[in-house]
Amino acid sequence: MSRQLAKRWFTVGEYNRMAETGILTENDRVELIEGEIVEMCPIGSRHAACVNRLTTVLGRQVGADAIVSVQNPIIVDDYSEPEPDVAVLRARADFYETKHPEPADVLLVIEVADTSVETDRGVKVPLYARAGVPETMLVNIPGEAVEVYASPLNGQYQSVKTLRRGDVVGSQAIPHLKISVDAILG
8 A cells, every 4th residue: 555645835935035045046947836846947949939929019018008027927826836938927016026926916827838848837827727727828849729718606717718820819808919820830
């Protein structure tokens, strides 16, 4: 008979104290997901280029109306502080200097996935839905598609669309936002 080992989950506060005391460093590519410290996938050139394209296009389209945050933490609950590839945040004069953004501050989260499609779809998208993030996009690089998740209700996104080359991605959370899938995928 095998025995299940008890796990020790970390809170966001404990996780941040690990960084403050040097247990975790800038060089550690980790994030806190549901109480566990998990390694992030390495960023390949296709992934990086996609994030750069998104950053450029989003910056132009939202201007000073919002903040485009790239690979920075969001506190989604007491046990999760993911670092999405791109987040569009409500504009704030201090640019979130005093505290990382929380779900009420987030208009849109975008995860870019080259090797982590299943993990992002199965773990991160539901995490954002449970937190009430109004809209999440998953850029599926190998599948050449953009999955758009919107309208969270009872911890699940009610609207799910898959867009492909030739399509244009709109946003319920940012109505004037329009980006072609081709511009995202390159």
